Amino acid sequence: MFSKPGSGPAVLRKVSQEASKVDPAKRRDFLKKGLAVAGGAVVGVPFASTLSAAENNLPPNLPEWSRSLGAGVITNPYGMPSAFEGEIKRRTVPWLTADRIAAISFTPLAELDGIITPSGLVFERYHAGVPTINPDEYRLMLHGLVENPLIFTIDDLRRFPSTTAINFLECPANGGMEWRAAQMDALQFTHGMISCCEWTGVLLSTLLEEVGVKPEAKWILAEGSDGSHMSRSIPLEKALDDTLIVYAQNGEPLRPEQGYPVRIFNPGWEGNTSVKWLRRLEVGDKPWYHREETSKYTDLLADGRARKFSYVQESNSVVTFPCPEKPLKQKGRYELEGLAWSGSGKIKRVDVSFDGGVNWRQARLKGLVLPKALTRFSLDFTWDGSPALIQSRSVDETGYVQPTFAQLRAARGESSIYHKNAIHTWRLHADGTVTNVQIS
Amino acid sequence: MSRLANRIFVVSLLVAFMSALPAWADSHGKAGQYGIGKAATAEEIAGWDIDIRPDGKGLPPGSGSVEDGEMMYEEKCASCHGSFGEGVGRYPVLSGGEGSLTEPRPEKTVGSYWPYASTLWDYIHRAMPFTQPQSMSDDEVYAITAYVLYLNDLVEDDFVLTAETFTSIEMPNQDGFFLDDRPDTENTTCMEDCKDPASVKILSEPTMVTLAAQEDVAVTEETSSVDDKVYRQACQMCHAAGVAGAPMTGDKAAWAPRLEQGREKLLTGAIEGIGIMPAKGGQKQLSDQEVATALDYMIEQVKQD
Numbered sequence: 001m002f003s004k005p006g007s008g009p010a011v012l013r014k015v016s017q018e019a020s021k022v023d024p025a026k027r028r029d030f031l032k033k034g035l036a037v038a039g040g041a042v043v044g045v046p047f048a049s050t051l052s053a054a055e056n057n058l059p060p061n062l063p064e065w066s067r068s069l070g071a072g073v074i075t076n077p078y079g080m081p082s083a084f085e086g087e088i089k090r091r092t093v094p095w096l097t098a099d100r101i102a103a104i105s106f107t108p109l110a111e112l113d114g115i116i117t118p119s120g121l122v123f124e125r126y127h128a129g130v131p132t133i134n135p136d137e138y139r140l141m142l143h144g145l146v147e148n149p150l151i152f153t154i155d156d157l158r159r160f161p162s163t164t165a166i167n168f169l170e171c172p173a174n175g176g177m178e179w180r181a182a183q184m185d186a187l188q189f190t191h192g193m194i195s196c197c198e199w200t201g202v203l204l205s206t207l208l209e210e211v212g213v214k215p216e217a218k219w220i221l222a223e224g225s226d227g228s229h230m231s232r233s234i235p236l237e238k239a240l241d242d243t244l245i246v247y248a249q250n251g252e253p254l255r256p257e258q259g260y261p262v263r264i265f266n267p268g269w270e271g272n273t274s275v276k277w278l279r280r281l282e283v284g285d286k287p288w289y290h291r292e293e294t295s296k297y298t299d300l301l302a303d304g305r306a307r308k309f310s311y312v313q314e315s316n317s318v319v320t321f322p323c324p325e326k327p328l329k330q331k332g333r334y335e336l337e338g339l340a341w342s343g344s345g346k347i348k349r350v351d352v353s354f355d356g357g358v359n360w361r362q363a364r365l366k367g368l369v370l371p372k373a374l375t376r377f378s379l380d381f382t383w384d385g386s387p388a389l390i391q392s393r394s395v396d397e398t399g400y401v402q403p404t405f406a407q408l409r410a411a412r413g414e415s416s417i418y419h420k421n422a423i424h425t426w427r428l429h430a431d432g433t434v435t436n437v438q439i440s
Numbered sequence: 441m442s443r444l445a446n447r448i449f450v451v452s453l454l455v456a457f458m459s460a461l462p463a464w465a466d467s468h469g470k471a472g473q474y475g476i477g478k479a480a481t482a483e484e485i486a487g488w489d490i491d492i493r494p495d496g497k498g499l500p501p502g503s504g505s506v507e508d509g510e511m512m513y514e515e516k517c518a519s520c521h522g523s524f525g526e527g528v529g530r531y532p533v534l535s536g537g538e539g540s541l542t543e544p545r546p547e548k549t550v551g552s553y554w555p556y557a558s559t560l561w562d563y564i565h566r567a568m569p570f571t572q573p574q575s576m577s578d579d580e581v582y583a584i585t586a587y588v589l590y591l592n593d594l595v596e597d598d599f600v601l602t603a604e605t606f607t608s609i610e611m612p613n614q615d616g617f618f619l620d621d622r623p624d625t626e627n628t629t630c631m632e633d634c635k636d637p638a639s640v641k642i643l644s645e646p647t648m649v650t651l652a653a654q655e656d657v658a659v660t661e662e663t664s665s666v667d668d669k670v671y672r673q674a675c676q677m678c679h680a681a682g683v684a685g686a687p688m689t690g691d692k693a694a695w696a697p698r699l700e701q702g703r704e705k706l707l708t709g710a711i712e713g714i715g716i717m718p719a720k721g722g723q724k725q726l727s728d729q730e731v732a733t734a735l736d737y738m739i740e741q742v743k744q745d
Contacts, residue, residue: 141480142480150477181644183648186651209473210476212471289555289558295548295559300541300553306553306617307619309620355637361631395629403626408625
């Protein structure tokens with residue numbers, strides 16, 4: 001009834017992918033070696049098999065792995081995904097940025113289930129590369145309009161009462177390449193500047209209490225310790241609401257790519273405000289208007305004016321199956337899946353259209369439905385081989401309805417770069433392939 | 441003290457205490473209740489407190505002229521931003537773009553878009569030059585800031601920027617920004633016959649192949665007879681990615697004119713620094729011999745077939 005595409009003979013797929021990277025002259029030899037090379041080269045464990053053996057692993061035969069011993073414990077002291085899943089990885093778009101130091105990579109949304117993004121697949125955005133920080137040499141300074149300016153070590157921060165929350169992290173430029181027209185050929189690139197993790201740390205409000213904020217305080221500057229010294233002005237109301245000083249992600253210390261050892265995290269707000277490798281918080285009475293809140297991360301409108309401090313990531317959604325990376329391989333029953341989110345709170349409902357927005361069906365929300373978190377939705381459907389224009393439309397608990405491209409462009413023009421959250425369209429072709437389109 | 445005076449004293453103390461705290465603090469406890477953390481000294485704060493505000497708060501003493509800035513800009517900035525601020529490759533364009541904000545392809549530069557000159561000083565000092573952030577003196581930052589303002593026709597060629605003259609600068613787009621007033625769209629949850637099916641037309645499809653081209657992007661592991669340890673530690677970051685005009689490892693065309701200069705000259709440049717590249721790539725702990733090993737590795741990469 002339900003067949004998940006891509007789950008066919010993964011073994012063959014893997015070998016042919018490996019082979020495609022090899023010089024054509026060497027390819028024949030490579031294929032002869034078959035799995036011994038593909039498996040061995042990737043995981044470094046014996047995998048004595050051949051292509052024909054793959055068939056011998058299928059019923060009614062007893063598979064090879066059922067008749068032998070596998071690797072022992074702590075073969076990989078820190079475990080890695082199966083070697084057969086090597087294509088599930090972050091990818092970048094080289095032409096987007098001048099180099100790979102100040103650049104971005106994208107989360108492979110099509111390959112993920114549930115709402116949690118594994119730490120190694122969380123999208124990356126650096127302005128001066130990933131710094132290497134010895135946690136013993138890490139300090140967080142909190143000063144400015146406070147009674148007692150303080151410096152904290154990691155151990156200090158861990159002594160405060162901690163808070164854990166599951167929240168999405170989204171770059172406000174997510175989908176920014178699509179403002180003028182459909183441009184990217186994969187879900188990973190149209191929507192992959194978003195991830196969702198469990199974040200643990202101390203509420204910034206707790207630290208602000210500890211230093212004693214002066215009455216005239218209104219803003220906080222968050223500053224990173226990497227080469228870019230990323231800095232953003234954050235209103236005190238947010239800092240006293242749900243802003244976290246984070247040291248753990250998905251149950252382990254923050255990954256270096258995500259700000260190890262400490263970042264600030266502003267749930268529901270544009271990712272740029274969640275400054276990584278945080279070194280300093282200054283309390284002040286006015287915003288600082290630094291580069292990343294004037295030259296960048298402001299939304300230019302058609303009339304030449306620009307919106308500033310547009311922090312909230314408004315509600316958005318996208319269908320993750322089918323999508324360009326996950327075509328339909330045969331007719332029949334399927335479960336459409338997708339992700340919806342809102343920086344304003346919980347997702348209330350998601351509707352799905354197969355005819356480009358003429359008629360809609362309400363999807364069901366699956367698993368956890370949390371505020372400011374990715375929320376998974378699904379809808380059963382039967383594909384008869386007809387072409388379709390598939391869309392999803394999210395509604396959040398404030399009643400905000402995800403806009404169409406036409407509505408978004410009418411309000412903002414085509415040069416905003418940031419905060420593109422329009423209803424997205426996948427074109428399902430008669431052969432089951434899926435492409436990115438924009439429609440009227 | 442009489443009982444009355446005592447009571448007045450206590451009440452006035454209480455009032456003083458409460459007025460010193462924001463309202464939210466009442467329900468959350470008081471400053472220092474955890475007793476965690478070390479007091480930050482004035483000296484510690486001064487070392488890290490680098491931010492500048494539009495009103496000039498934070499600007500240190502010092503000065504720099506457009507004239508001084510021109511030479512420094514050419515040495516430290518032009519390899520990415522271009523000699524006239526026009527930008528190289530995808531590095532940011534700094535000048536021009538006046539009146540372009542309403543055009544289909546707006547050019548957002550210091551002159552056409554940035555609302556405050558303070559942002560320029562703050563950012564140059566905070567993060568530039570790209571390969572050596574916070575390596576410049578305050579006077580150098582003043583001079584380069586002055587020169588970038590000059591490139592945007594915002595000051596004359598005899599201008600000298602100081603904390604005092606800073607307030608005379610008027611940025612053309614200062615009033616071009618407004619506070620977030622979203623939501624600015626209003627969609628409905630129409631479920632049936634929401635539009636005419638005949639009106640549904642495909643407007644655009646991707647013209648670029650990005651996913652299928654990915655394998656070309658992966659960093660290739662070069663094999664070499666020369667030790668590449670130092671290269672990987674100190675050089676790869678910029679030379680594998682072509683940062684700030686660095687000749688990319690393995691790019692024969694980029695290396696050809698350099699190889700013509702001879703190994704000795706290249707080695708001197710690598711050890712002492714050349715253009716935007718810092719001495720020993722910024723890794724001062726390296727010996728000259730280690731730098732030579734890294735250079736030999738990079739030379740070998742462009743000589744190999």
